[in-house]
Amino acid sequence: MTLERARQLDATDPLRFARERFALPEGMIYLDGNSLGALPKATPHHLADVVERQWGQDLINSWNRHGWIEWPMRIAAKLAPIVGARPSELLIADSTTVNLFKLLAAAMKARPDRRVILTEEGNFPTDAYAAEAVASLMPGIRVDTRPKNELLDVLDAEVGVLFLTHVNYRTGARHDMVELNRAAHDAGALTLWDLSHTAGALAVDLNASEADLAVGCGYKYLNGGPGAPAFLFVADHLQPVLESPIPGWMGDRNPFAFAHLHTPADGIRRFLTGTPSILALAALDAGLDTFDGVRIADVERKAESLTDFFLESVQALCGSQLMLPAPCPFSDRGSHVSVGHPEGYAVMQALIAEGIIGDFRPPDLMRFGFAPLYNSHLDAWSAATALSQILATRAWDKGHFRQRQTVT
Numbered sequence: 001m002t003l004e005r006a007r008q009l010d011a012t013d014p015l016r017f018a019r020e021r022f023a024l025p026e027g028m029i030y031l032d033g034n035s036l037g038a039l040p041k042a043t044p045h046h047l048a049d050v051v052e053r054q055w056g057q058d059l060i061n062s063w064n065r066h067g068w069i070e071w072p073m074r075i076a077a078k079l080a081p082i083v084g085a086r087p088s089e090l091l092i093a094d095s096t097t098v099n100l101f102k103l104l105a106a107a108m109k110a111r112p113d114r115r116v117i118l119t120e121e122g123n124f125p126t127d128a129y130a131a132e133a134v135a136s137l138m139p140g141i142r143v144d145t146r147p148k149n150e151l152l153d154v155l156d157a158e159v160g161v162l163f164l165t166h167v168n169y170r171t172g173a174r175h176d177m178v179e180l181n182r183a184a185h186d187a188g189a190l191t192l193w194d195l196s197h198t199a200g201a202l203a204v205d206l207n208a209s210e211a212d213l214a215v216g217c218g219y220k221y222l223n224g225g226p227g228a229p230a231f232l233f234v235a236d237h238l239q240p241v242l243e244s245p246i247p248g249w250m251g252d253r254n255p256f257a258f259a260h261l262h263t264p265a266d267g268i269r270r271f272l273t274g275t276p277s278i279l280a281l282a283a284l285d286a287g288l289d290t291f292d293g294v295r296i297a298d299v300e301r302k303a304e305s306l307t308d309f310f311l312e313s314v315q316a317l318c319g320s321q322l323m324l325p326a327p328c329p330f331s332d333r334g335s336h337v338s339v340g341h342p343e344g345y346a347v348m349q350a351l352i353a354e355g356i357i358g359d360f361r362p363p364d365l366m367r368f369g370f371a372p373l374y375n376s377h378l379d380a381w382s383a384a385t386a387l388s389q390i391l392a393t394r395a396w397d398k399g400h401f402r403q404r405q406t407v408t
Helices: 003-011 016-021 043-065 068-083 096-109 125-137 177-186 267-271 278-289 296-321 344-353 377-393
Strands: 090-092 116-120 142-146 159-165 190-194 213-216 231-234 336-340 359-361 365-369
Touching (some): 003 377, 068 278, 125 142, 296 336, 296 377, 344 365
């Protein structure tokens, strides 16, 4: 792996045009898009228009004049080709955690003869919290947590929902969605996928894999800004039989009738709850526009190329100084790379001081997230080179780097 090779790969990158859509700080190499996506150049102007013209001039008329009332569905339609779903199956609403709770509770209620939510050991904490909350509120329901390699062995007639994060937030390990959907359905269970580290980085296809339910956040690879609304997916055939456990007026069949009793809307709209956050939706709208003209297959191919190139560069430059993930095909991993070091926190702080922005996950993992729309092979080479220099000179071994006051 060489600097010249990085430049060659970037010169033939079919997505190199997309980098110009982002306001990337000069002198910074940003490898944390798996935590917070970069700012699209179009976002400030779009937000200003929504604030100053739509809200400022048209006020409440904007719910009709500018179609605010339809934004949770209209903006979700832009997500459809990114996750392999029909527009009618997607909704932008709430947070990932709230959507997890809604879909888990709805799915378990629809499987009254089944008592188990099955999930993976080491799942993201908020996913586990949501599952435990559903179990605590539904008598007889329990959460069964198993290592990845035991999931297929315990799929039985007790399991109502197989609930997994497609790409592990710490390690980057990826599940085989097709295999697990098939196994769950053979056992009579539904599947619920958390796509927070998938959507916008990998070519996931919810329909082709026959997924039932999914959620994901809008602020990572979808570039919707800090705290962006999340999305949820409910396969068309399940929408008539699932009921939202948090009914709200926006999910009513006729919200402006202000009826005393709730009647769920038809279709995906029934999973709306309260009034949508228009400013947050506007930012996500601009974030999704960064995928205009982008083939999601090219996104996945670039994610593979970037992560392969980075891993090979780190192996060549850093050798045995790091704990590297076991070799595996890209089909088994996502678009972020986690490498270990006993002083991983301090090493990452030293990298950040050099303008290489990644992040750290306890106890010893440094994560490098590659967003295919704006990261380059030159970014990957520069990060690997800086990492090797920090390790070689022990630049991390300074008091202010080793003091763990905050985690980036």
